[in-house]
Amino acid sequence: MNLIYLMIEVILCYMTIIIIYQKKQKEGLYLYTIVGLILSNIMVLKRTEILSLEIALGFTIYASIFIASNIIVQKYGPEEIKKLLLALLISTIVSSLIIFLTTLIDGSTSLSLMNITFDYTFNNIRLIIANSLSILIILWFNAILYHQIRRIKNKIIISNILTSIIVSFMSTVIFGFIAYLGLVNIKELSILILIRYLIILIIELIGTIPIYIINKIK
């Protein structure tokens, strides 16, 4: 069942990127990545199983953020990513801070069950930081790498595949270390990183299709 949800999520994410680009071009891609980062910070709090392999959720939107940034580089050049990074930094700090601070405020006793579950759900700031930092640190490197590969070999498939292989590994390692170091042993940590890497890599490789389609749109 989870695999079906995953496939629906992948299709919806990439369809959204294509539609939003058609409607609002560059601003649409900015909108998608900013909304995507805030929402992946919420999804990452839950752990699920894909093909019996355990993984923290939010990885579909996470991977699609890199695809959206590749489209921005493809269409407008790597310099645009600097502006995107600033917007992502502001959005992740403000949203996470407000939500986290709210969990520290006493809840009303008349709706105590709802308030307790809210606090328990959103006070895991470590996972949110891991998710945000792994994107923010790697996104600039992703843009430069994609741009350089594109300059050497001007083919979308090669640029996206090579960038995805390297970048998704680096971002997953950063996420894994920040999120799980000290909570699990090194062997378990390596497995968690490897599983997340493979799933994100597959989703990013599928992401070549929207890049290709959007590149055809004038």
Place this chain on the structure above:
Amino acid sequence: MSEIIFLIIIIISMITIPLAYNYLDKKGLYLMLIIMTIVSYILSFKVLNIWGLNVSANIITIISLFEIIYLLITKETNKNQNNYLSITIFCLIGTSFTILTTSSYIPSINDTLSTNLKELFINNYPILITFPILLIISEIISPQLYKILNQIYQNKIISINLNYIIIGLINSLIFSFIAYNNINFINKINIALATYFIGLVISILYTPIFNYLTSKKKVRL
């Protein structure tokens, strides 16, 4: 302690909006619109207890959201006047989709959060449905009312606060009555009026910032 944190959140909201506008111009306002919309939706699932009052946790971000919309109406060209509405709708659909997807995935054996997520979002489905509908209706009506009030009084500050006095009351009452279905009538009235009152205070606190930003001609890019 809760009251101090509440005040810190007000300060964060009040500082970030002018900063975003200063550095990113109108794009900064759109950025804050996205953040405040999603955060408001998430915070609608908590009711705070501050100064002995039961207040909806999203009141600060909702007021910030409307201040941003009034600023955009003032600054934006006629052609782009309704951009904020399409962005809000996109954010709300995205957040609803995320909430539903996250709750639907079958959790792993080690996951301790899954029951909580279902408890929080699915069991409180009236909030999940009521909040986005009310927000979209408010965002359609509120700017129209603001324009009418501004024509009558020729004063942006009076128009904004009068606008909240009318829209805020209706909004708080409808939301409390529909969204919080498992508490009694008195508690619903308490939450609605307390949220409305605190919202009015925050709205007044925003007045100098709004005044400063609307009178600001040149911005640093």
